[in-house]
Amino acid sequence: MMMSSSDQSRACAAQVTTLLNRARDGDAQAAANLLPLVYEQLRALADRKMQQERPDQTLQATALVHEAYLRLVDTTKVQLWEGRWHFFAAAAESMRRILVDNARRRGRIKRGGNLNRVDLDKLEVTVHDPPDELLALDEALTRFAQQHPEKAQLVNLRYFGGLTHEEAAQALRISLSTADRHWAYARAWLYRQMASEEKPRH
Amino acid sequence: MALPADGIGRKATSLTNEETIFANALRKSSATERDEYLDQACTGNAQLRDDVERLLRAHDRRGGILEASPLGTDATAPTRTASEGIGATIGPYKLLEQIGGGGMGAVYMAEQLRPVRRKVALKIIKPGMDSAQIIARFEAERQALTMMDHPNIAKVLDAGTTDAGRPYFVMELVKGIPxxxxxxxxxxxxxxxxxxxxxxxxxxxxxxxxxxxxxxxxxxxxxxxxxxxxxxxxxxxxxxxxxxxxxxxxxxxxxxxxxxxxxxxxxxxxxxxxxxxxxxxxxxxxxxxxxxxxxxxxxxxxxxxxxxxxxxxxxxxxxxxxxxxxxxxxxxxxxxxxxxxxxxxxxxxxxxxxxxxxxxxxxxxxxxxxxxxxxxxxxxxxxxxxxxxxxxxxxxxxxPSARYRFRKFARRNKSALAVSGLVLLFLVLLGSAIGWTVRDRTARQARVSGQLELILKEVARLEEAEKWSEALISARQAEPALAEGEAPSETQERARQALADLKLVQQLEDIRAKSGTVWVTDVALRLAAQADQEYAAALRQAGIDLDALPTSEAVHRITARREIAAALLPALDDWLAVRIMRRNVEVRSMNKDEASFRRLIDLLHDADPDLWRQRVREAMARRDQSALADLATSAELDRQPAATLTLLYSALWASGKDREREMVLRRAQWKYPSDYWINHRLGVDLIWRRKPDDVREGIGFMRAALALRPQSIHALLNLGNGYFFLGQYDQAIACYRKMIEISPNSWVGFASLGGSLVRKGLYDEAIAALEQALKKSISAPYSAGVYVDLSMIHSSRPEVHLRNAGRAAEFAEKAIQIEPQASNHWTALGIARYRQSRWQEARTALEKALELGTDSWGGTHRWPEAIDWFFLAMSNWQLGQTDQARQCYGRAVQWMEKAQPWEIDIEELARFRTEAENLLAVPGSTTR
Structure with missing residues (x-):
């Protein structure tokens, strides 16, 4: 008999749960192995959502991470926050890749090459942020991470991982006031970087 | 590539500097102070000064991409500027004095300046909470809130965010004490x-x-x-x-x-x-x-x-x-x-x-x-x-009564009670032994009442587990004791009530199992109409006549039956879905039933106050497709109880939203793997797609359903159908036989058994089973299928004793009478007429079958088109139209080449092909 899709997702969930617990116990490889699993799940979910009637990115991204979490993590076995935050780190990174890929694709469509006008119109209506801005943010963030990896991770967790400020602070084991400071700096830095990149581009 | 302003080449010290200076500058309360600080901190480093200034400008930016995460959280939440205080103005409100403070924030008495001048209470939510979502949630409820109008409720008037991004609520000012x-x-x-x-x-x-x-x-x-x-x-x-x-x-x-x-x-x-x-x-x-x-x-x-x-x-x-x-x-x-x-x-x-x-x-x-x-x-x-x-x-x-205490005990000691069945048996034996020796009336009374109490306990246990069929079987054990009439009347009354209740549940579940199986076709509509009437009749008989009782009384009668509420409410929800499905499709039935339809919704709202389910019902009643889609994709869905998910499934079914329906079902099954109805619905959905992989998966869910309710004839029926579609007729037959054993008066088991026996080549047994089915009270759309099966046995089998073209034609005509729009009924008639050598009539019937194209089940039972073409070829040949005959034969072969394996995996098809080839003398192409 074939393996049903629910069996597969259950097997996947067990794997993720194990990886999370190992990552919590300090296994760096486990944390690395987590990313492809979470990414796959999020992308599959995202693809399915995009096919549905209202591909409203803003609304559904939250649902995506929630849903991925509920699907992939056996909450009875991963009680500790340290275990969970690895999941959100992976989810944040995955979401970032998905959104960036998506923005690139939309960028291409916008510049022509796609003849399907109906689809284009649909996208225009539903796209929340201009894709260029998201790509610019992604570039700036990559650059920022080279100098301030921890602060960049804070942005990642909050912006792409759907964590609140407090949760992100706890995940990074920094105090709330440090997180405030880091956020203010990161935000200003990124805006400044994006502004300086805008001009030469035309 | 030009080195970026903050390139990696910059010395680490100046980086730290930049960060520190930026943080310090932010703390300065005025622009002048800030400038002074920068002058001093960046002395002799114009570049640094420029970098920091640009940082500060960037900091003041509003509405950039980072302010709203694509994930919907509000990234600006922790920006804390405490500009709200006495005398401050927030929107059209001026804060007068603080009148309270609590877990969520401070409450102020405020003066509203426009459009009217009045005093209001204004509650500012404390920092750290997610303002965008709070406001979004509030907006979602605003309409409901404005509809509240009650002298004992302080109205919520408005909501918004302060300049610092903190949410606030405005309420009617109440000067009172707790x-x-x-x-x-x-x-x-x-x-x-x-x-x-x-x-x-x-x-x-x-x-x-x-x-x-x-x-x-x-x-x-x-x-x-x-x-x-x-x-x-x-x-x-x-x-x-x-x-x-x-x-x-x-x-x-x-x-x-x-x-x-x-x-x-x-x-x-x-x-x-x-x-x-x-x-x-x-x-x-x-x-x-x-x-x-x-x-x-x-x-x-x-x-x-x-x-x-x-x-x-x-x-x-x-x-x-x-x-x-x-x-x-x-x-x-x-x-x-x-x-x-x-x-x-x-x-x-x-x-x-x-x-x-x-x-x-x-x-x-x-x-x-x-x-x-x-x-x-x-x-x-x-x-x-x-x-x-x-x-x-x-x-x-x-x-707390004894029964209640028992139920509480039962909840705490589920495993211990698993043996209670044995205890019951023992006590019944003991009871009858006593019966032999003691003739005394009171002793007999005590014995009967003891039995009844035990039965009632067992029934209560099964009811709690929502094993309705099993509970009914247990309750039926009370029937002899009730007939003796010697237990104290209170115990008897309870047993009688339990029995009546469970019979009602059984009835409702039967209706429910039939109502949701096929999507809009004429038959589905007819089934829905039937289910509609059956629901009304079953409830009327149980003293819940929605059209006669005031809603509040009907609610009372339903909620009073607490033990079976878990079955009653979903059945009522299913009834609602059936009605809505009818309403969505049959425009003509709309106005007439509107009032009673509304009553049903009101009844459900009052009897089942769950908000989520109310939302689903309202969305389905309004035919609000996008609201239904929202509910189906909501992140909150995973936190809903099974009853809500089954209701949502029904709503999606009634609106024909198939993709969402499957998604909801799968999520539901993932979350509630041991819910009977979820497994049942998912199993049925998959099995009726008839593709082997789907069917196999569906069988898995159906078996789960059966394990949850081993006595459910509906689970058995659909499991049997699954095996049938896979060609595993022995298993199918076993399921149908078990069904007949449980429910010997139901025609379904016999009809399905007959169909499987045909496939096994056991024609005489098949005829007996099919005739049994016709003797039970079989309803119209189904009996047509039985007639067609019988017709085909008599028209298309090679066995001499089965051949009876006249009967075959009779049966086919009966089927057509019931459902003239089903192609396979005409196919059956065409074959029968061909066997009667009435070529012209055969041709007419077969052409009609091809023209209709769909069967009585909206396509799921469509017979291979090739059958029509083969017989049309042979009829034409007999009429001397050889060119047309060859053309038809060609169409049949063409169809078979394009068909899916499971569509042509039918023994008859090969036989019909050989028959046509022999007649038309087509050179040996019998391979397939």
Whole structure:
């Protein structure tokens, strides 16, 4: 008999749960192995959502991470926050890749090459942020991470991982006031970087 | 590539510098101070100065991409500028004075400046909460909130965000004091307190009817003001706990460091659960219970200090598991404080205890039940019981009965009770042994009543597990004892009621299993119409005639049957879905049934106050496709109980939203792998797609369903169908035979068995089974299928003794009479006419079959088109039209080449092909 899709997702969930617990116990490889699993799940979910009637990115991204979490993590076995935050780190990174890929694709469509006008119109209506801005943010963030990896991770967790400020602070084991400071700096830095990149581009 | 302004090449020290200078500059309160600081900190480094200035400008930027995460959280939340204070203006409101502060934020008296000048209360949510979502949630509820109009509810007027991004709510200003304080200060006696409290219940009920749950009822949210010296209670903060609070509970799911809105003293057990999300109107009933407890005794059910000192998990455990003392017990252990408490209630210590003991105890404890299904269903229910108490009528609440205690015990000791079946058997044997020796009437009575009690216990256990078929079988064991009529009449009455209830459930489940299987075709519509009538009839017979009773009475009759409520409500929901499906498709039936349709919705709203389900029902009644799609993709879906998911499934079914339907079902199955109906529906959906992989998966779910209810004929039927589609006829036959064993009067088992036996080549047995089916009360669309099966046996089998072209034609004509739009009925007639050598008529019938194209099941039972073409070829040949005959033959072969394997995997098809080839003398192409 074939393996049903629910069996597969259950097997996947067990794997993720194990990886999370190992990552919590300090296994760096486990944390690395987590990313492809979470990414796959999020992308599959995202693809399915995009096919549905209202591909409203803003609304559904939250649902995506929630849903991925509920699907992939056996909450009875991963009680500790340290275990969970690895999941959100992976989810944040995955979401970032998905959104960036998506923005690139939309960028291409916008510049022509796609003849399907109906689809284009649909996208225009539903796209929340201009894709260029998201790509610019992604570039700036990559650059920022080279100098301030921890602060960049804070942005990642909050912006792409759907964590609140407090949760992100706890995940990074920094105090709330440090997180405030880091956020203010990161935000200003990124805006400044994006502004300086805008001009030469035309 | 030019080195970027903040390139990696920059020295580390200047980086740290930049960060520090930036942070320090932010702390300067004015622009001048800031400039001075920068002048000094960046002396001699123009580049650094420029970098920092650009940082500061970037910092002041609003509305950039980072301000709203694509994930919907508000990234700017922690930007804290405390610009709200007395004298400040927020939107059209001017803050006058702070009148309160609490867990969620500060409350101000404010003056609204436009469009009207008036004083209002303005509550600013404290920083750290997610303003965008709070406002979004509030907006979602705004419409419901504006619909609330009740003298005992303070209206919520407006909401918005301050300049600093903090959410605020504007409410009708209530100048009052908490109800508990008022009652004590005014030394209200018990009756006065209860009168006041009843008003509060009615206000809460009003909100519930508008779809608003308070979620944070407590004395400080129930204020008493004086109107002409008359105390008027006002409930404040409606809708606010939801906007601000649900968010927090959401968060607990992710982080597990729970934050609690308000005080745990008034929190219901379901709110204290880990997930803490499944809150409905009954959570408010619980909070009202706590408030009543406090009005009676001056203390809350759980000790304030103890809850405060307990660790978070311990606190939650107390709320979920510990039974608080009854109010009278609490009073009796109060010691010295009792004197004060009595005085505040205008009575003395002795009288107070007497007053509370008994009915008031029961009423309070019923409102405080851990299991919300045992609480008052509604706030009005609680108020009504208090009214009864005040007018010396018997109250609905009662002391825990033996049965109740047993059920509680059963819940705690499920495994221990697994042996109770054996005990039952033993006792029955013992009972009959006693029966031989003791002829005494009273002893017999005791024996019968003992048996009945045991049966009732077993029935209660099965009902609790929602094993309805099994419960009915157990209850039927009581029938002989009931016929003897020697048990005490009270026990008999209960057994009789249980039996009647379970028969009703069985009926409803039967209807339900039939109603949701196929999507819109003529047959599906006919089935829906039938289900509609059957539901109405079954309920009417059970004394619940929706068209004759006032809604409130119907609600009462349904909620009174607590043991079977878990089956009644979903059946009513299914009925609603059936009606809506009819309404969506049959325009003509709309107006006539509108009133009774509306009554059904009202009934469900009152009988089942769950908000989510109400939303689903409303969306389906409004035919609001996008609302349904939203509900189907909502992140909250995973937190809904199984009953909600099955309802949502029905709603999607009734609206023809197939993709969402499957998604919801799969999510539901993932979450509730042991829910019967979810497995059943998912299994049926997959099996009827008839593709082998789908069928195999569907069989898995169907087997799960069967394991959950081993006596369910519907699970057996569909499991059998699954095997049938896979060509595993032995297993299919076993399922159908088991069905017949369980329910020998049902035609379905016989009809399905006949179909499988045909495939096994057991034609004589098949004919016997099919004829049996026709003898039972088989309904029209199904009997057509049986006629067709019989017709085909007589027209297309090579066995001589089976050949009877005349009968075959007769059966086919009967099928056509029932359903003239089904192609396979015409195919059967065409073959029969061909066998009768009536070529011309054969050709007409076969052409008709090809023209119709769909079968009676909307395509799922469409016979291979090749059959029509082969017989059309042969008929043409017999009529001498050889060219046409060859063309038709070509079409048949073409079809077979393109068909899916499972479509042509039919023994007859190969035989018909050979027959046609031989007749047309096509050179040997019999390979396939």
């Amino acid at each position: 109800i508990t304080d008022y009652c004590d200060q005014a030394r209200l006696n018990m009756r006065q307190r209860l009168e006041l409290f009843i008003n509060v219940c009615n206000a809460v009920q009003h909100a519930h009817q508008k779809g608003v749950i308070h979620r944070d009822l407590k004395p400080s949210n129930v204020l008493v003001t004086l109107h002409d010296d008359k105390p008027v209670p006002k409930v404040i903060d409606f809708g606010i706990a939801k906007a601000a609070g649900q968010l927090l509970t959401d968060k607990t799911l992710f982080t597990n460091y729970a934050q609690i809105v308000g005080t745990p003293l008034y929190m219901s057990p379901e709110q204290a659960q880990i997930s803490g999300l499944d809150v409905d109107t009954r959570s408010d009933v619980y909070a009202l219970g706590v408030l009543l407890y406090e009005l009676l005794t001056g203390t809350t059910p759980f000790d304030k200090q103890r809850l405060r000192d307990a660790a978070y998990d311990e606190m939650r455990r107390i709320i979920r598991e510990e039974d608080p003392p009854k109010p009278s017990t609490r009073l009796s252990t109060m010691g010295e404080k009792l004197t004060l408490v009595s005085q505040q209630r205008h009575t003395d210590t002795k009288h107070l205890g007497q007053l509370v003991r008994g009915e008031l105890d029961w009423i309070v404890m019923k409102a405080l039940e851990k299991d919300r299904t045992r609480r008052y269903e509604t706030a009005t229910g609680l108020a009504r019981d208090l009214r009864r108490y005040l007018s010396d009528e018997p109250v609905e609440a009662c002391p």
